[in-house]
Amino acid sequence: MDGLTPFAGYNLAIGIVVALELLYFLSLEASTTAYRRFVLVTAAGLVLAVIGGPVAELVAPSLVHWVHGTAALLVVFGLYDPVANEVRTTEWDRALLTEPSSIRRPADWMTPMDDEILGAFYGTDLALTPSIVAFNTGFSRKEVNRRLIELETHDLLEKVERGKYRLTRRGERYLRGHLRAGPGTADASGVRG
Structure with missing residues (x-):
């Protein structure tokens, strides 16, 4: 770890703000996430991307691509149902249009x-x-x-x-x-x- 460059600090700060906003949104929509695990999988992928990427860049730069790849897979599995072989459009409609x-x-x-x-x-x-x-x-x-x-x-x-x-x-x-x-x-x- 060579120190926190301004660019890495900026990435980390933005990642933390976005992750906190996402977690706040999920806390407001507790009924949505309680019964829909795919929302949590997608949110985990997004949090991993916005926090894990900058942290991996600071701690272990060689793992950045692995972190982003894992985050992308989580997002894809949250949006796509491999069992039914289709995009979860109806489920996301219901999750996003609860109000x-x-x-x-x-x-x-x-x-x-x-x-x-x-x-x-x-x-x-x-x-x-x-x-x-x-x-x-x-x-x-x-x-x-x-x-x-x-x-x-x-x-x-x-x-x-x-x-x-x-x-x-x-x-x-x-x-x-x-x-x-x-x-x-x-x-x-x-x-x-």
Whole structure:
């Protein structure tokens, strides 16, 4: 170790700040990381890259490439599911969009329960019954059934057959934050510019 050069000190300081910001973000999103290990794997890769790289540069410069390679692998395994052989787009959507108010613009007629009900349909192409939605959201079947009818009326869900609902294209656009769920049906006036 020859000493701390200004460039190495700068890299280390920036790495520490970024790592602290990332850890702070993860502490705020404890519910996200508690059930989604891939978020923690990706975060570990990022922390290793921003802290491990500069530290390895100071302590053992010959290991810098190994540290960065390991960090890159952790990030890749956090973003990619080798078992299903696909990128974890649905899981990351759910992990990053857990706070609907940050991206969605609900209509005046909507309740906070509606986002959770629609979230049960998101990322699946399944037709779900009120009982299944109630079980997965923790609301009563009676409340869920009432909201499913309302969401169908506003074209966010469609009734596939008696007692079975599926997310519509409009509902998917709403969940992605591309549509304000206004009082009408499938019109383009709610699309953000």
